[in-house]
Amino acid sequence: MLAESTGERLPPPARRTTGHPELLEPQPCLRSRRPGAGPVPRPTAGPRRPSRPGAIQAIKEKVKAKTYRSTRHMSLAELIVGLNRLLRGWANYFRHAVAKDVFNAIDSFTWRRVANWIFCKHSLLSRQEMRRRFCRQSTWKIVHDGIELTGAASVKVTRYRYRGHNIATPSTPTPAAATPSG
Template identity: 40%
Template sequence: MRVHVPVQKAVTAIKDKVRALTHSSAQADLTALLERVNGVLRGWSNYFKHGVSKRTLSYLGAFNCRRTAIWIRKRHPGLTWKHLRRRFMAGGWTITDGQLTLFNPASVTVFRYRRRSVIPNPWTPATRRLTQPT
């Protein structure tokens, strides 16, 4: 049986997109960054939610959080990590700007396609009803 896992090329492509969005001059503020990154990650994780991709989604969540934290750190060079956590992270390590929260791809429910043993077909002889002439 073949297992459907996101290939390395797809993972590298989404990581490159996140890197481009979290470049130091790519976005004006944290709200714009969260809107763009959340949209990209939601779409990618919903596309790959059918199959065995939970570990990859968890990895991307950690990668995304790290890249966003580095982006915040570069935007505010005078603040310490302690002040950054208090100001930009709610409830520990969840990055937020007050309204938007950074999307965690690991929160997507992953499920596999199930194969049907018999696909109903109206033209098969077993299901065709023969009518009696009247």
């Protein structure tokens, strides 16, 4: 009619489902379970991360900056002291979160960066020689001049601390009011 006379194209008519009950029945689930088996197990979530966005990336960038090639003039002891301070402070901020696995991952990243820093500073060093000179005996913990790379995992994660005796109540007097002034 009007559309045909003006040359417009119309979309094809919508398909109709007519009277086929087998098409309307629910299909079986692909993950079928036997009756009475309980709920379908859900995949577990990964580790919780510190809640501040970009916190992990920020600490990694700071570790990269401290172990960059422009810092190879420093002694290993200076580098370890600086990294220990940085990582311990960051971990103390986030120690009330569920973050122990994140701390271990940051320590692993830091260890790799420091090991590469040592290899670049001492270019002819083998892995065995690096372990003999810069690691604690029979371990891979980096130690130099008695200073050990402790990292973030050395900070204890504390959650749900009991503070009942430290919180003042209205019935307990303050220490200044309890002692006579004289």
